[in-house]
Amino acid sequence: MKFPLTFVLLALASSHAFASYPSPLQDFCVAINDSNSTVLVNGKFCKDPKLAIANDFSFPKFRYPRNTTNLVGFKVTTAFGLVWHFPKAEPNGPFVNQFPGLNTLGIAMTRLDFALHDLNPPHIHPRGTKMLVVVEGMLYVSFVTSNQLNNTLFTKVLTKGDVFVFPQGFIHFQLNIGQANALAFAFLSNQNPGLITIANTFFRSKPLINVDVLTKAFQVDNKLINYLQA
Ligand SMILES: *[C@@H]1O[C@H](CO)[C@@H](O)[C@H](O)[C@H]1NC(C)=O
Ligand SMILES: *[C@@H]1O[C@H](CO)[C@@H](O)[C@H](O)[C@H]1NC(C)=O
Ligand SMILES: *[C@@H]1O[C@H](CO)[C@@H](O)[C@H](O)[C@H]1NC(C)=O
Ligand SMILES: *[C@@H]1O[C@H](CO)[C@@H](O)[C@H](O)[C@H]1NC(C)=O
16 A cells, blocks of 8 residues: 555655646757647647757847837727727737747747827736836736635836736736836746736627626626627
């Protein structure tokens, strides 16, 4: 009976060892951008490391601000007369799909440009913790803890040079509360951290979620749900 117990303890210990992002098995693995060689399990195929060049590890597109006036599909006027500008700041990357050198390195980055009053709406990165640094302007940032931690709201007002960390998997957002545009960069602890925008999940799914489900879940009138889905 001794052996199985040891085995169970070892299994438990090793499950702890694997509770974090796994270490790469090679020096690097620049992804091959070939739609025919996409691996759907985890990661991408590697370019021959002897053929890697400096440009594989460089991403020049952060030099330029995003066009925050181009808000097609992101501008929402609410029933209360508020206008939300959803910045196209953090759509999907550059994660590994846009930046092949990130493959297997466990890291990604985004640039966030906020026009006046812009909101990066509540969202989740299911596979990555995010660390954000403000470069210009003033942001009101927040995340909400899990049910187990009583859904506590943590908030902070950040100015130039301030850093905030959003733990993996929690709903979080950033709002420009300054008198000018704001600029921030965020670093994520996964080459492909994922993005789930909460409002889209509930009100823009295809097909739409049954109104009865949403009225019960949010304890509101079905007219409001119909309005939000529209
Ligand atoms: C992918 O495969 C298709 C069909 O075999 C081929 O026509 C296409 O050129 C391939 N693409 C690349 C990038 O190799
Ligand atoms: C930004 O987008 C708007 C709307 O599409 C366009 O009118 C404007 O010329 C763009 N500005 C720049 C600098 O590209
Ligand atoms: C990879 O290929 C896709 C589709 O062909 C393209 O949209 C994307 O920009 C490419 N990525 C890189 C880093 O070249
Ligand atoms: C959550 O709320 C319960 C009930 O009020 C309390 O007993 C518990 O300590 C709280 N937990 C945390 C992490 O705040």
